[in-house]
Amino acid sequence: MPDAVSGVIALFSTAEELVDAIPEVRARGFESLEAFTPYPVHGLDKALKLKRSWLPALVMIMGGLGAVLGFLFEWWTSAVNYPLHIGGKPLNSWQAFVPVMFEVTVLFATFTAGLGMLFIFNKLPFFGNPILDSDAIKGITRDKFALMIQPVGGALDVDAASAALVSAGGSNVEVVMAKAHPPARGSWWVKTFLGILVACVVAGYGTSLAIKIYPTIKPMVEMEDQAKLDAQKADGFFKDGHGMQLPPEGTVPRGYMPILAKTPEEAGKTLFNPLPITAKVLARGRTLYDNHCAVCHGFLGRGKPLLDKFYQASPANLQSKTFRDVPDGYIYDVISKGKGAMPSYEADISSKDRWAIIHYVRALQRSQHAREEDLQ
Amino acid sequence: MSEAYLPEALRPQPLIEGPLTTGGLDDQVLQWPDKKPPRAWYVAVTITGILTLIGFTCIGYLLYEGIGSMGNNIPSAWGFPIINFVFWVGIGHAGTLISAILFIFRKRWRNAISRAAEAMTIFALCCAAIFPLIHVGRPWFAYWLFPYPNVRHLWINFRSPLVWDVFAVSTYFSVSLLFWYLGLVPDLASLRERTKSKLRRGIYRIMSLGWVGSARNWLHYEKAYLLLAGLATGLVLSVHSVVSFDFAVSVVPGWHMTIFPPYFVAGAIFAGFAMVVLVLSVVRRTMHLENLITMTHLEVMNKMILAMSCLMGYAYLMEGFTAWYSSNTFIRYIFGNYVWGDTGWAGCLTICCNVLIPQLLWVPKFRRSFPVMIFVAISVTIGMWFERFTIIVLSLHRDYLPSAWGQFHPTWVDFGILIGSFGLFFTLVLIFARTLPVISTTEVKGDLPGAHPRHTREGGDHA
Numbered sequence: 095m096p097d098a099v100s101g102v103i104a105l106f107s108t109a110e111e112l113v114d115a116i117p118e119v120r121a122r123g124f125e126s127l128e129a130f131t132p133y134p135v136h137g138l139d140k141a142l143k144l145k146r147s148w149l150p151a152l153v154m155i156m157g158g159l160g161a162v163l164g165f166l167f168e169w170w171t172s173a174v175n176y177p178l179h180i181g182g183k184p185l186n187s188w189q190a191f192v193p194v195m196f197e198v199t200v201l202f203a204t205f206t207a208g209l210g211m212l213f214i215f216n217k218l219p220f221f222g223n224p225i226l227d228s229d230a231i232k233g234i235t236r237d238k239f240a241l242m243i244q245p246v247g248g249a250l251d252v253d254a255a256s257a258a259l260v261s262a263g264g265s266n267v268e269v270v271m272a273k274a275h276p277p278a279r280g281s282w283w284v285k286t287f288l289g290i291l292v293a294c295v296v297a298g299y300g301t302s303l304a305i306k307i308y309p310t311i312k313p314m315v316e317m318e319d320q321a322k323l324d325a326q327k328a329d330g331f332f333k334d335g336h337g338m339q340l341p342p343e344g345t346v347p348r349g350y351m352p353i354l355a356k357t358p359e360e361a362g363k364t365l366f367n368p369l370p371i372t373a374k375v376l377a378r379g380r381t382l383y384d385n386h387c388a389v390c391h392g393f394l395g396r397g398k399p400l401l402d403k404f405y406q407a408s409p410a411n412l413q414s415k416t417f418r419d420v421p422d423g424y425i426y427d428v429i430s431k432g433k434g435a436m437p438s439y440e441a442d443i444s445s446k447d448r449w450a451i452i453h454y455v456r457a458l459q460r461s462q463h464a465r466e467e468d469l470q
Numbered sequence: 471m472s473e474a475y476l477p478e479a480l481r482p483q484p485l486i487e488g489p490l491t492t493g494g495l496d497d498q499v500l501q502w503p504d505k506k507p508p509r510a511w512y513v514a515v516t517i518t519g520i521l522t523l524i525g526f527t528c529i530g531y532l533l534y535e536g537i538g539s540m541g542n543n544i545p546s547a548w549g550f551p552i553i554n555f556v557f558w559v560g561i562g563h564a565g566t567l568i569s570a571i572l573f574i575f576r577k578r579w580r581n582a583i584s585r586a587a588e589a590m591t592i593f594a595l596c597c598a599a600i601f602p603l604i605h606v607g608r609p610w611f612a613y614w615l616f617p618y619p620n621v622r623h624l625w626i627n628f629r630s631p632l633v634w635d636v637f638a639v640s641t642y643f644s645v646s647l648l649f650w651y652l653g654l655v656p657d658l659a660s661l662r663e664r665t666k667s668k669l670r671r672g673i674y675r676i677m678s679l680g681w682v683g684s685a686r687n688w689l690h691y692e693k694a695y696l697l698l699a700g701l702a703t704g705l706v707l708s709v710h711s712v713v714s715f716d717f718a719v720s721v722v723p724g725w726h727m728t729i730f731p732p733y734f735v736a737g738a739i740f741a742g743f744a745m746v747v748l749v750l751s752v753v754r755r756t757m758h759l760e761n762l763i764t765m766t767h768l769e770v771m772n773k774m775i776l777a778m779s780c781l782m783g784y785a786y787l788m789e790g791f792t793a794w795y796s797s798n799t800f801i802r803y804i805f806g807n808y809v810w811g812d813t814g815w816a817g818c819l820t821i822c823c824n825v826l827i828p829q830l831l832w833v834p835k836f837r838r839s840f841p842v843m844i845f846v847a848i849s850v851t852i853g854m855w856f857e858r859f860t861i862i863v864l865s866l867h868r869d870y871l872p873s874a875w876g877q878f879h880p881t882w883v884d885f886g887i888l889i890g891s892f893g894l895f896f897t898l899v900l901i902f903a904r905t906l907p908v909i910s911t912t913e914v915k916g917d918l919p920g921a922h923p924r925h926t927r928e929g930g931d932h933a
Contacts, residue, residue, distance in 0.1 A: 108920060109920075109921060109922055110920070110922075110923040114923070128684050129684065129685040130682060130683050130684050130685070131683055131685065131688065132656075132660070132912070133656070133912045133913070133916040133921070134689075134691065134692045134916065135685075135688075135916075135921075135922060135923070136922045136923070137922070137923050138685050139689050142685050144685060144686060144689055147689050147690045147693040149690055149693045149694055149697065150693060150697060153697050157701075168628040171617060171625035171626075171628065172625070172627070175623075176623065176624060176625045178627070180627060180629055181629075183629060187629055190628065191629075193631075193634040193715070194628055194633065194637045196704075196708060197634075197638055197641040197705075197712075200641055200701050200704065200705050200708075201641045201644065201645070203701050204644075204645045204648060204697075204698055204701045204702070205644075205648065207693075207694045207697040207698050208648040208649070208652050209648075210694070211652075211690045211693070211694035212652075212655075212679065215690040216686070216687050216690055216691070218679040218681065219680050220679075220680045221675070221680045222680075223680055223682055225682045225684075226680060226682060231663055231682065232663045234682065235656075235659045235662070235664075235683060236492070236493055236496050236660060236664075237491065237492035237493040237496065237915075284676075286672065287676050
């Protein structure tokens with residue numbers, strides 16, 4: 095495919111000559127015109143009958159979109175997805191969202207204005223423009239004003255166009271040829287640029303990989319390795335080598351009484367339930383029983399675990415005669431110290447709560463083994 | 471022109487001295503990127519480079535050793551990093567003011583200085599960005615400042631002024647960079663066609679994106695530039711206001727004041743203009759641009775500095791008045807402490823450098839005198855740094871509880887990083903002066919006599 099004529103271009107030395115030449119050239123029947131200037135010339139858009147730029151409308155839309163999206167995002171993160179009370183303010187404290195909303199609006203609008211102008215409206219970057227390869231471009235970017243007659247429907251009478259430009263006062267008339275294959279991608283500098291880009295990415299990734307594999311320098315060592323004992327790590331400070339020490343022998347936590355009895359049987363003889371049987375105590379006992387005990391002993395205390403398919407042990411049947419007959423102190427001792435597969439609940443349930451559970455267990459037993467007088 | 475009815479003193483001064491053609495302007499301004507810099511430039515860049523290196527060595531030491539190597543500690547936890555951050559963000563404001571607000575107001579004198587001022591905005595923001603990063607303690611987690619979906623299912627707190635600050639400053643930087651680059655594109659196209667060097671031509675070719683300067687290009691370009699200027703106007707006023715919210719939204723006496731946003735913006739423009747005068751008065755001499763950046767330009771900027779200085783004086787007085795009128799013991803004490811306290815010399819120095827010395831500029835002769843304007847610009851730069859020192863360190867070190875009072879002791883790391891930020895700023899300015907056009911030739915070309923067709927000029931309202 096041969097090179098096509100992209101237009102005939104002529105240079106003018108002042109802006110006024112250029113603007114005056116446009117009607118003259120147009121009078122000769124050339125309608126498709128384009129002008130090139132080193133700076134924006136006032137009145138040129140009118141002379142060329144250019145349409146208004148739609149950029150402001152687009153910027154307006156995108157700015158509005160930025161405002162809406164910015165606010166919605168702030169509202170969604172602060173009030174819906176991660177609601178966090180801060181300083182007693184309402185979750186949708188919209189006044190505090192205004193600064194960021196404003197910045198997002200400006201960001202959307204400016205980037206639409208700047209990049210939209212370059213990429214959408216002017217279709218840049220474009221390195222295949224035949225003007226770039228013409229002789230006229232040197233003058234255009236310096237101090238000359240150019241007018242180009244473009245072909246209409248692919249046809250242009252080059253001689254007539256040249257004559258029209260000359261008679262309108264143009265000089266340095268030149269036929270601009272569009273190359274069949276614009277050298278947009280194959281040029282050496284595009285390759286160089288891409289090469290540098292690829293090299294940067296490779297080098298950056300390689301460096302980050304190297305740092306991950308060989309972390310030779312630890313930044314801010316003073317922050318990470320502080321002169322203190324770490325709770326879960328070994329340390330030479332104490333004789334046993336542990337960072338965290340156990341409390342001294344015989345330490346009693348607050349709210350917990352040590353059980354002096356050695357066996358459950360002994361406890362059954364010495365410990366007695368101090369709580370009165372009230373609706374409140376039973377309700378408390380029920381809550382705790384359901385939370386802590388029911389998973390193994392069952393909600394009715396029949397010793398059928400809720401997870402029996404997975405659980406191999408056989409928990410005690412609290413409805414059995416044995417457990418109906420043992421004293422309260424016996425059960426208290428078992429909850430506190432554990433028995434068989436059952437662990438100690440001393441750390442999880444306070445002493446008072448354990449007694450409340452026992453009252454509730456008694457109530458459970460009575461519900462399944464009612465006495466004569468209960469039925470009357 | 472329509473200003474003929476004005477008295478002599480109010481008529482606009484010619485903005486370009488001597489005869490100048492469009493091509494001559496290119497030859498004068500665009501010759502520099504192609505020229506080998508003189509020895510003085512190499513000496514200057516070596517010095518600033520060494521200062522930068524000192525700064526980055528200190529930062530490296532800081533990262534290795536930990537945040538404790540800086541002087542900030544309770545109660546003055548903000549210390550040098552935040553002083554320097556506010557200082558450098560402020561310096562940047564003059565650039566956007568010149569390029570955006572003065573563009574909206576059609577002040578033609580901005581055209582010759584906008585490029586350099588915008589570049590200084592960007593470099594100042596580069597310097598500013600260092601400080602919050604090192605101040606957060608663990609800069610490798612700095613991305614936590616931005617909202618992104620993460621495995622912890624957390625979002626940042628949008629009610630926090632510090633988050634507003636992140637958004638304001640990062641938006642400001644991106645928009646300034648875009649604005650600056652858009653202005654550069656036609657100039658880069660001119661450079662692309664001028665340069666003899668194949669490598670430079672390739673670089674300029676990519677950076678100018680294939681700009682040909684067609685009427686359609688310019689139509690959209692002018693619209694975009696105007697829109698950006700309008701948007702940047704709102705932005706520049708918001709950024710330092712948001713920075714001031716970091717202080718004003720807290721309950722620290724001396725910070726919790728409604729005057730802070732306008733007062734910070736005025737201070738920022740003040741410091742920025744001083745830096746622009748400082749740099750441009752050197753640039754115009756060394757690069758022989760006296761006919762383009764004329765004494766008229768510098769005089770206008772000096773008038774601006776004077777006006778801002780009076781505003782600062784008013785703001786200081788108003789703060790003092792508010793402290794007195796509030797009858798609040800703590801606020802009254804803090805303001806007394808600014809001037810009469812242990813570190814009161816900082817407050818006195820601030821008032822002297824920011825309010826008293828710039829009053830010299832009332833004298834027309836001084837506004838056009840090179841040594842005086844340099845002296846004033848340096849004193850304003852020092853004064854504005856100490857103003858932030860006063861606000862940040864002196865407010866924090868003696869707030870409500872006397873048992874929690876403490877003194878602030880900066881370390882050599884603090885000073886090293888401060889020096890390094892100045893080194894970085896001037897290194898970038900020096901490199902910019904020799905690689906990119908320091909004056910926007912496109913904008914100045916449109917200002918030359920006979921640049922536009924007569925009939926549109928008569929009917930039009932273009933200044």
